[in-house]
Amino acid sequence: MSGDFRETLYTVDAQGRRKWVYSEFVPGRFTIPRGLVAYSLMLIYLVMPWITIGGKQGVHLDIFNRRFVFFGAEFWATDSYFLFLILVSMAFSLFFFTALFGRLWCGWACPETVFLEFMFRPIERLIEGSAAQRRRLDQQPWNLEKIVKKLLKHSISAFFAWIIATTALAYFIGRDPLIEMISDWPYKNPVPFAMTVAMMGLMAFQFGWFREQFCTVLCPYARFQSVLMDSNSIVVGYDVVRGEPRGKVRKREDGESTGDCVDCGLCVRVCPTGIDIRNGLQLECVACTACADACDSIMEKVGRPKGLVRYDTEDRLLGRSLTRKLLRPRPIVYGVLLTICLSTFAYLLSVRQESEFQVLRGALDEPFTVLDDGRVSNHLHVRVTNKSSSPAEYTFSVTPKDIELITPLVPFSLHAGQISTTPIFLNFDPKILVDGKYTAEVNIAGGAGYSDKQTITLLGPGK
Ligand code: SF4
Numbered sequence: 001m002s003g004d005f006r007e008t009l010y011t012v013d014a015q016g017r018r019k020w021v022y023s024e025f026v027p028g029r030f031t032i033p034r035g036l037v038a039y040s041l042m043l044i045y046l047v048m049p050w051i052t053i054g055g056k057q058g059v060h061l062d063i064f065n066r067r068f069v070f071f072g073a074e075f076w077a078t079d080s081y082f083l084f085l086i087l088v089s090m091a092f093s094l095f096f097f098t099a100l101f102g103r104l105w106c107g108w109a110c111p112e113t114v115f116l117e118f119m120f121r122p123i124e125r126l127i128e129g130s131a132a133q134r135r136r137l138d139q140q141p142w143n144l145e146k147i148v149k150k151l152l153k154h155s156i157s158a159f160f161a162w163i164i165a166t167t168a169l170a171y172f173i174g175r176d177p178l179i180e181m182i183s184d185w186p187y188k189n190p191v192p193f194a195m196t197v198a199m200m201g202l203m204a205f206q207f208g209w210f211r212e213q214f215c216t217v218l219c220p221y222a223r224f225q226s227v228l229m230d231s232n233s234i235v236v237g238y239d240v241v242r243g244e245p246r247g248k249v250r251k252r253e254d255g256e257s258t259g260d261c262v263d264c265g266l267c268v269r270v271c272p273t274g275i276d277i278r279n280g281l282q283l284e285c286v287a288c289t290a291c292a293d294a295c296d297s298i299m300e301k302v303g304r305p306k307g308l309v310r311y312d313t314e315d316r317l318l319g320r321s322l323t324r325k326l327l328r329p330r331p332i333v334y335g336v337l338l339t340i341c342l343s344t345f346a347y348l349l350s351v352r353q354e355s356e357f358q359v360l361r362g363a364l365d366e367p368f369t370v371l372d373d374g375r376v377s378n379h380l381h382v383r384v385t386n387k388s389s390s391p392a393e394y395t396f397s398v399t400p401k402d403i404e405l406i407t408p409l410v411p412f413s414l415h416a417g418q419i420s421t422t423p424i425f426l427n428f429d430p431k432i433l434v435d436g437k438y439t440a441e442v443n444i445a446g447g448a449g450y451s452d453k454q455t456i457t458l459l460g461p462g463k
C-alpha cells in the first residue's frame with residue numbers, strides 16, 4: 001500500500017491545480033439496483049409537489065405562512081415539536097445506518113450522487129463519449145465538433161437543471177402560484193425568476209464543475225462519519241489478504257506467488273473521486289461501488305472469484321476477523337434512540353387534534369372583581385389554535401351551568417392556521433366558594449367535530 005495517500009488530495013496536483021476526474025463507466029451487479037434507487041428517489045422528488053393528497057399539495061414547505069404539508073398531513077408553526085422529532089430522527093437514522101453500513105447514504109441516496117451519477121454524467125457520456133474520448137475532447141482546441149458537443153451537453157443539462165430548480169420552488173412557493181408565475185413574463189415575478197436562475201447556476205457549478213470536490217472538501221458528513229463507524233461497519237473495501245501481493249497475470253503464470261489483484265488500475269479509473277481503494281478506507285470514498293463492479297469484471301476475465309473489492313467489514317478485509325459483528329453497542333444505542341424518536345412521533349401524530357385551546361388567567365394582580373349585584377367575576381383568556389386547512393368557528397361553555405359565561409365574540413372565528421386569544425368572564429354567586437375557591441370546567445366546541453375541556457379554579461373572597 002502506498003503510504004503517502006492520506007497526505008494527498010487526488011484531485012489536486014502538486015501546484016494546487018484541479019485535476020479533472022474522467023471516471024470510466026463499467027456496469028456490474030450494483031448498477032441496476034443503484035439505478036433503481038436513484039431514479040425512484042428522483043421520481044419522488046420530482047412528483048411530490050405536483051400531486052394532490054387529501055386535497056392538498058403532496059409536500060409543501062410554506063415557510064412564509066409557517067405551514068408544512070407532508071403527504072396530506074398539515075403542520076403549523078405550533079407543531080414545531082414534530083419538525084424537531086423529524087430532524088432528530090433523521091440524524092439518528094444517519095448515525096444508525098452509518099454505524100451498520102458505512103456511507104450507504106453517500107453512494108445510494110445523497111442528491112449529489114443521485115443527480116450527478118444518474119442524470120448529469122449519463123448525459124455527458126451520451127454526448128462526449130467514454131472517459132478517454134472526454135479527455136481528448138477537453139484537450140483538443142476549440143473546433144466545430146467541440147463547440148457542438150459542449151453546447152448540446154450544457155443545453156440538455158440546463159433543461160434538466162431547470163426542471164429540478166422549478167420543482168424545488170414548487171416545494172416552497174406552492175405549485176399553483178408557481179404555475180401562475182411561470183405562465184407570465186419573468187419581469188412580472190422577478191423574485192421566483194431570480195431564484196430559479198440562481199438555482200440553475202448553482203447546479204451548473206456543482207454538477208458541471210465542482211462535482212466530487214463537494215464530497216472531498218466541503219461535505220460535513222464526510223468529516224464526521226469516521227466517528228460513527230468502527231472496524232465492523234460494512235464498507236466498500238479491498239480484500240488485502242486475497243489481493244496482495246498484487247501483480248500482473250503474467251507474473252503468476254511465470255510461477256511468482258501473487259495475490260488476486262492483477263494491478264490493472266481499473267478500480268482507480270472508475271472512481272468518481274479519483275482514489276485508489278486498495279489504500280484502505282479513505283475520507284474521499286463515497287461508497288459508490290463503482291470499483292467493486294469494475295474489479296468484478298476483471299476477476300471474471302482472469303477467471304478468479306469475484307468480490308476482491310466488495311461490501312464487507314474492515315476487520316474481514318484486513319484479515320483480522322472471519323465473522324461480521326452486526327450487533328454491537330454503537331448501532332444498538334443509535335437504533336434504540338431512533339426507535340424512541342419514531343415511536344414518540346407516531347404517538348404524538350395519533351393523538352394530534354385539528355385544534356388546540358388553553359385557558360389562561362387574566363390580570364394576575366386582580367384575580368377577581370365583585371360586581372354591583374354581589375356576584376363575583378373572574379377574568380380569563382382563552383387561546384385557540386386552528387391547525388386545520390379551513391376556517392373554523394368555536395363556541396365556549398362552562399360547567400356547572402349556573403356560572404354565567406360572557407365572551408365578546410360568539411362564535412369565535414379563526415382562519416386556517418390562525419392562533420388567537422379572546423377574553424371570557426365567568427360570573428358566579430360567591431356562596432359556591434369553599435375557602436375562596438371553586439373548581440369549574442371551560443368547554444370548547446367547533447372546528448371539524450373538535451371538542452375539549454379544561455379544568456380551572458375560580459377565585460373569590462372568603463379566605
Ligand atoms: S473507492 Fe470505490 S466505492 Fe469509493 S468512491 Fe471510489 S469507486 Fe466509489
Ligand code: SF4
Nearest residue numbers: 261262264265267295
Ligand atoms: S480492479 Fe481489481 S484487479 Fe484491478 S487493480 Fe483494482 S483491485 Fe486490482
